[in-house]
Amino acid sequence: MPVVVFYGDAKFASNFPHQQVRRQIGLRALHVSLSEAYTSAMCPCSVGLDCIFTSNTKAADGDGVLLSDLSHDNAAASQAEPSSATEPRYRAHKSGGECPIAGKLRFMPKHTHVDKKTGKRTVCYDRDDLAALNLLINGRSWYDGHGRPQAFRWRKG
DSSP, rough: OEEEEEEOOOOOSSSOOHHHHHHHHHHHSEEEEOOTTTTTTOOOGOOOOOHHHHHHTOOOEEEEBEEEEETTBBBBSSSSOOOOSSSSSEEEETOOOOOGOOOGGSEEEEEEEETTOOOOOEEEEEHHHHHHHHHHHHHEEEEEEEESSSGGGGOOO
C-alpha cells in the first residue's frame, strides 16, 4: 500500500523550512500539495459525519460551519496547552456548541475558553489542530475521487 502525504501549500510567511520538508517527503512517499483555503476558518463537521467515519462517502454539500476566533484578552486559562508554537488561537462554532467530529477524536486537544466578563464556558480547539484535521479531510476526499468538499472551495465575491 502506498504512503500518501497531504501537505498544505503554505502560501504564507513562515520560518519553517516547508520546501525542504516537501522535497524529503517526495523522496519517500506520494506527496499531494493541498490548498489551505478555509482550513482554519471552517469546522471539520462542515463535511458531515458520514464523510469522516465511513470510507468512500462524498462530503456533504453546503457552505459549512464557520468558526469564530475567541479573544485572549477575556480568556481564563484553558484545560490543555495549545499545540502550536505561537500564541494559541482558539476557534469555536459561531453558533455555539461543540464540534461533533473533533469531540469524538481522542488525539484532538480540547480547550475550555472562559470569558472573564460573563463566565460563559466555550469548548474550543486550536486553529492549527483544526486546519490539520481539515487538510486530512480534504486529502481523503480527493483520494476517494470526490474532489474538494464544497465547504473548502474558493468562493467568488
